[in-house]
Amino acid sequence: MRKLSLRTRLLVLTAGLLLAGLSLISAVVSHQLEQYQLNRLDSQLRSFTQIIAQVSPNGPQPQQPARPQLLDPALDLIGAPYLAYLDANGAIIGTLRSSRVAAASFPTDAELQKLPTDGSTMSLPAANGSGRWRALARPAVGWSGTVVAAAPLTEADATISQLRTSSLITGAALLVLLTAVGWWALGRGLRPLRRIEHTAAAIADGDLAQRVPGIAAPRTEIGQLATSLNTMLGQLEQAFTDRAATETRMRTFLSDVSHELRTPLVGIKGSTELYRMGGSDADEAMSRIDREATRLTRLTEDLLLLAQLDEAPEGQLDRTPMDLRTIANDARHDLKALDPSRPITLTGLEGGVPGPAAVLGDEDRLRQVVTNLVGNAIAHTPPGSPVRIGVGTSDGHAVLEIEDRGQGLTEEQAGRVFDRFYRTRGSTGLGLAIARSIARAHDGDLVLRTALGAGSTFRLTLPVLSASDSSGQQLSGPVLSGQADVGRVQVGDGGDAE
Structure with missing residues (x-):
């Protein structure tokens, strides 16, 4: 029925x-x-x-x-x-x-x-x-x-009989009249619901841009329902848009991964074929194979680290109290060792002496972030151009920033520079994507401020170490002292750049 x-x-x-x-x-x-x-x-x-x-x-x-x-x-x-x-x-x-x-x-x-x-x-x-x-x-x-x-x-x-008869006739007439009026009134009252139904049907047919029109005053039940539905529909449309964008990025990512993995594999296979045909000696072939295998290993490790940071970022960190001035000082020595002709300055955020920047972080991972930023500054700015390293606190966050005087990036490039396998100026890599993931795993962030022709500033922000976290512990590493380990900085395909 x-x-x-x-x-x-x-x-x-x-x-x-x-x-x-x-x-x-x-x-x-x-x-x-x-x-x-x-x-x-x-x-x-x-x-x-x-x-x-x-x-x-x-x-x-x-x-x-x-x-x-x-x-x-x-x-x-x-x-x-x-x-x-x-x-x-x-x-x-x-x-x-x-x-x-x-x-x-x-x-x-x-x-x-x-x-x-x-x-x-x-x-x-x-x-x-x-x-x-x-x-x-x-x-x-x-x-x-x-x-x-x-x-x-x-x-x-x-x-009494006449009264009952009159009541029956009058009541029946009144019931019929009020039923007719009620049918008309309910039709008008439920008209907004029919419009909501038509909107829902259009959305079910795939038109996610549809919205419930303003069919009643906002403070009425129907008006509040329409407002809630429009909010929900906006969220649904955004969710579908995000899903489509995610699927597009995933397809692009898989395509890039396939390309990046194929390049060293082709090099290894080509070296073996060339050696088999007698086109090169064993030392030369093994050197090429080793170089491509190292590149393949580094790429695989980067992909694995990104997957781990996406799935369980906190599990990849070994946090201890530390001061970002230690890493900033080492970065200054690394830059000087890689390009002695560059003027390198270590300052506070607004100039002057570097300020304290105590954090609770994984020192090895944070050094990996700064190493990537140093590599980008060396690889994508002219030799001899100045670089400034700033460290201190701002708005309750510890900050480390690296500012260069390079060519800078356009707004479109700056918006995608942290994307995985984003190509700019012939560079491909995962370095900046990994660096931002590490920063966010520390409940911080890594942002870029740049303009075409005005250089770039990468800014790493982390929560300042609280007194309860630092009680009974010493900050790890020397502050503004010690010799830099130059060998740990590798400039090349390790990160996205300007």
Whole structure:
């Protein structure tokens, strides 16, 4: 069975509640009116029987001739068309009846004899079953007997029946009218939901740029729903865009990896083939194979390190308290050893003396970062051009920066310089990608500030070592002292450059 629409279900529920409410109101009004009619009639019967019980102190005179022309109006006036006298044994010894009421419509004698004499009223059926009577019995005053007065409920029952019929007709008409108005109102109220449905259908068909229009005031439930949906749709679109970009980068990365791995493998295979054909001697062939194997090993290790940093960066670090001034001082010696003609200066971040920059880091990994930055400064700036190394703290971070006076990069190149295997000026490598991953593994970052023709500044920022981290420990390494180990700096294919 097909489920009803939300509009239909709401309308059925509302109509059901309305029908129940109208029925309850009709029942309450009918009951109250009926009680009012009975109470009014009971009051008349009590007053009448109280008077009649004292009228005939010597007992009734049943043989007196009836005078309908006088009796009927009198009985109608007091609202009791039937009056009966019962002796001490309960036998009826006299009655007064309205001639306007059929004899068969009066209550039976047996029903009258069952009435209690405590003054309480009862409803009795007519002898012919045509209606009901309201009757009351009261002991007579001055003689041993009972006076009974009864009045028909025909008029009261007719009033109640007419009220119920009118309530039914009016309620039905009102229910139909309100149902029609409710159908129209629900249609207008649910129109924003249909627009949301159409938007969702368009998105399901692949149009991720669709958004729910401003269909209601922002503070209404529908308006808040539309705002939330638009926020969610924006996030979904961005997620799909990011996924597509990630897939594109992955394909590019795999293509670059394949190319980079193929180059040394082709060199190794070519050297072996050349040696086999007698085109080179063993020493020359082995030298070429060793060079390509070293290049292949370095590339493989870089790829493995990147994968490890992506998967579990914290697990690749052995952190100890240290000062970045140690690494900065060693970088100055490395630059001087690689290019003695360069003016190398070691300063603070704003000039002057280098400031303290205590961090909790893996010294070997951080040296790898700085070594890569030194290699880039040597490889991609003119010989003899100056390089400045700055170290200190800024905004709660320890900072080490290397500034050169090279050619610089364009905005597009600067935005991609940390991409894996990004090629610029013929250089290919993973150095800067690894350097940034190491920095971020330390909860820091590595950024580039550059402009074409204005040189470049690589800036390494790390969290400053807190007092709780440094308590009981000494900073590792000498600060601004010691000889540089020149051999650990290799300039070449180890990193991306300007």
